[in-house]
Amino acid sequence: MTEKYDVVIIGSGLGGLVSAIILAKEGYSVCVLEKNQQFGGNLQTFSRNKTIFDTGVHYIGGLSEGQNLNRYFKYLGILDDITLKKMDEDGFDRITFDNDPTEYKYAQGYERFKKTLLEEFPEEEKAIDAYCNKMKETCDFFPLYRLKLGKPYYENTSLFEVKIKDFIDSITDNKKLQAVLGGSNLLYAGEGERTPLYMHALSVNSYIESSYRCINGGSQITKALLARLRENGGKAFKRHEVTKFVTEDGQVSAVEIANGKTIKGDIFISNVDPKMTLQMIGENHFRKSYTKRIENIESTIAAFSLYLVLKPKSFKYLNHNYYHFKDYNAIWDAHKYTEESWPEVYMASMGIKKDEDEYGDNLTVMTYMRFEEMEPWINTFNTAADKNERGQTYEEFKQQKAEVVIQELEKKFPNIRDCIEAVYASTPLSYRDYIGCNKGSMYGFVKDANSPLKSFVSSRTKIKNLYFTGQSLNMHGILGVTISGVVTCSEILGGEYLLNKILEASNTERIT
Known part of the structure; x- marks a missing residue:
């Protein structure tokens, strides 16, 4: 049995589901294929002893009214379906060390964030100000982070060459404050020799703006996304493992499923790790230089x-x-x-x-x-x-x-x-x-300030009707991957057109 869709999406992680909803809202017939029993990629939860555990989503930032993820979720139509608990506004993240009883708190909102740190580091106002300003200023270089149109972020390479450790060390000599300001770097697998400043800023900024937990786990985001997808005519199938991409005349024409089905499409979006995607398609379909570059990108x-x-x-x-x-x-x-x-x-x-x-x-x-x-x-x-x-x-x-x-x-x-x-x-x-x-x-591919463009992967591939989405594109995390879905669909729909739709849905000014 062969089915045919306008768009076939491989993988139901957040990037795949966001892409699916965007295109379904625009009238495309969309099908999402998931190999597991559960949709959602890193949004998956599991239950043990009647207790729900998150596998990847421990907290979410930028969800208060008017903030970036709030606006993206409004456009996707899922905000009202997610039950949230706002985390401690005076200390949602706490950085601690052996042999030091103090809990160094990150507070929500930059004013409160600064005030709370000053209580522990009263001599360091200048450094804390410099840190807060640099976080906001760095995020401004990423148009979609601010829901704006603009040059692709990777054109400003100098921004990518600054290391977060070097920046923090440059604003203060206080070893303890240096450690506290870099203390949540498990969020992005920070390494002193190579992690760029922008990775830190994009990861930490939205949590400082606001931080929430999903009550009863992050899989409610998946449920809400699937409901919106189906309301817009899209389909999603679990236990549908794609084993092969069928190519004709230099384009993908269909995918073969482990259960024997073949599903045809006009456009294919892979929400699977780019390295795995290339292996599934066959590296002979790409230039050697392209496959070699993707193969050589280090994973976190x-x-x-x-x-x-x-x-x-x-x-x-x-x-x-x-x-x-x-x-x-x-x-x-x-x-x-x-x-x-x-x-x-x-x-x-x-x-x-x-x-x-x-x-x-x-x-x-x-x-x-x-x-x-x-x-x-x-x-x-x-x-x-x-x-x-x-x-x-x-x-x-x-x-x-x-x-x-x-x-x-x-x-x-x-x-x-x-x-x-x-x-x-x-x-x-x-x-x-x-x-x-x-x-x-x-978190997908390592971002390295020493060779900033090495890990850059475009959502366009060298096959005309095949696109990538997901955490290996630009940023990981709920916000980063939501934006990756927008980036991918902008290639298909046009960036200005799609951004206007998102701004209209979140009651914000259109681009003029």
Whole structure:
């Protein structure tokens, strides 16, 4: 049986679903194909012991009235379907260190952010002002971040050559303040030698503007997106793994599905990692220089995540996240851990249930893990849709690593072990198999200030009717990937036309 659509989208991560809705709203017949049992990519949640865990969306920024993600979500028609809890306005993120009892708070809104930091660093007003101004100023260089038309951001290469560590070190000599200002860099896998300033600014700015948690998990965003897609005539199929792209006359004409179906289309959008996409199509369809460039882009480090089910009413709900480091000097080098020093950083975040905000029912802890540690099990594959065991040694590895992380947590929360009902863990292999990201990478491709254009991937590919979308394009995260969907669809619909539609929907001035 062969079906035919105007647009076929491979992968139902946020970038794929946003692209699908934009094009369906414009009258295109759209079909989204997902290999897993659950739609949503990193928006997926899972349930253990009747407790919902997020896999990727621990908090969302820029969702207050008039802010960027709020306006994009209004256009997509999903804002009213998402139940949110505003995080602690006086300290939504807290940066902490071993042997220092102080919690260094990031507050919401730049005025409050500055005031809160000044309480801990009263001598550093000039540096904190310089930091806040640079964050806002850097974001202004990215037109779609501000819902404006403008030159493509990558044309201003000098902006991409400044490293965030160098910038922070240039505004203050205070080692503690340097560490605090860079302290949430797990958000973008920051590395001192190469992470650009703009990556930090785009990641952190929207959280400073406003920070929210999704009540009962981020999969409600997926549900809302799927509902809007179907209302606009689009279709989405899970357990539809694309195994092959069929090409004719230099264009993609169809995709073949593992279940035997063939689905034809006029336009194809891949929400799958670009490296995997090229392998699926066949590298012979592209210039050698193009495939080599994509193959050689490094992917960001992977993650080990710990999911703790907490005993009822044993652990107070924390309306903030912790980014915890062993010391001030570790903040840009935590990815260089040794077996003995691991984990040098972790982020701890709590989920929230609809009817309960006094006590938490779960705690998620995330830290770096290099993909090489997966070497013994690299040839295994396991998802809910395709169950396979990785073996006893893998389970022992996870248990051992979980115990190390719990011991680290006990330094901060001495009674945590008594509150734990059950422990679950995921490794880089979990991300690789479910999300399809290269080597279980957390955030797509490494952005390197030393060679800024090396990791630039256009949404247009060298095949005329094939486009990319998703976190490897420009930015990761809910906002970054939403914008990637807009970037991809701008290639098809025209940038000015699409931006006007978005501005109209969010009751903002049209472009004149």
